[in-house]
Amino acid sequence: MTTLSIFQQNQPQAAHTVTTDPQVIRDTLASQGVRFEQWPTRELPASATQEQILEAYADEVERLKQECGFQTADVVSLTANHPDKDAFRQKFLDEHTHSEDEVRFFVRGQGLFYLHFGEQVYALMCEKNDLISVPDGTRHWFDMGPEPEFTCIRLFTNPEGWVASFTGEEIASTLPRYEALAGVA
Template sequence: MTLLQVMPADDGANVLLRTEDITEIAAELAPYGIRLERWATVPLDGDAGQDEVLAAYASEVERLKAEGPYPLVDVARMVPNDTDPEWPAKAEAARAKFLDEHTHDEDEIRFFVEGGGCFYLRFGDKVYAVVCTAGDLMSVPAGTTHWFDMGTRPYFCAIRFFQEEDGWVAGFTGSEIASRIPTLDELLAPVAG
């Protein structure tokens, strides 16, 4: 389920908008240069490697690279591994890396092949939490203040597009805003009632 929840930056409990309508979500994000679109998903084996994933989405990847410039493409995957006693610590460390508000000098583009995560985008006094799931392509323009939450039990496979070899370099803002806004797990928790 793709989801948008808009909240005041100083009060994450106050929901201004919550929708699962992909057309409405894309329209809400478009004024900020955020691109959200759906690609058809391709069934893949659970252990498909980078080459298999990129081959399955070759035409879409080439189209987006040409629109770029995004000459560098890779695949990032996190899958829970309950047989590895170190998995919880690894998952927590990976999640923590992205939870602080930051910007990048280049666009951040992700296509979710499977699983999902949440981009939090701050524009002025509002935060736009965008939960992306399999089939979602999200493009965040360079300089956009944001953070990302993969949840306490990360599960995703994503194709990432870069302009430069060192494309994922974060400029952290030092803000603690992420601590005032619902996490991915909280956004997706069933509503009591």
């Protein structure tokens, strides 16, 4: 279930706010400049290719390209049996920023985006049909869990794709990880 948890930076293990209401999630994230949408379901086989996935969501992807100036879209997928899953997880677990919006639409599976705003950290468990657009310059990190299972459409303004600037902050290691927040509502 799509879930937003809000933690206080100085008490990351303490009680925190949790909501699963899509409108509350949308409004709460919008107040921080984060775009959150839920797109209609498209039934695709598990073996769908990048081309088939992009074709199924062509209207939505084109709308975002026109609206936001994105130049490219691709599909990223990771499964629990991928031999480099641990290395990929570790790569995204450190707080970082980008010089462009980070946009992900979950075609299947789920993943946890952490967004750091001042003294609060918003943890958004995204799942199938969720779109998140993290504004450029926003401090954040991503946790796919120890057994990742997701496929996402990514949109970029920079043709080079994912380029991160790591903050060097340790905050990501102080908050509950995917394992603790998966299924929390």
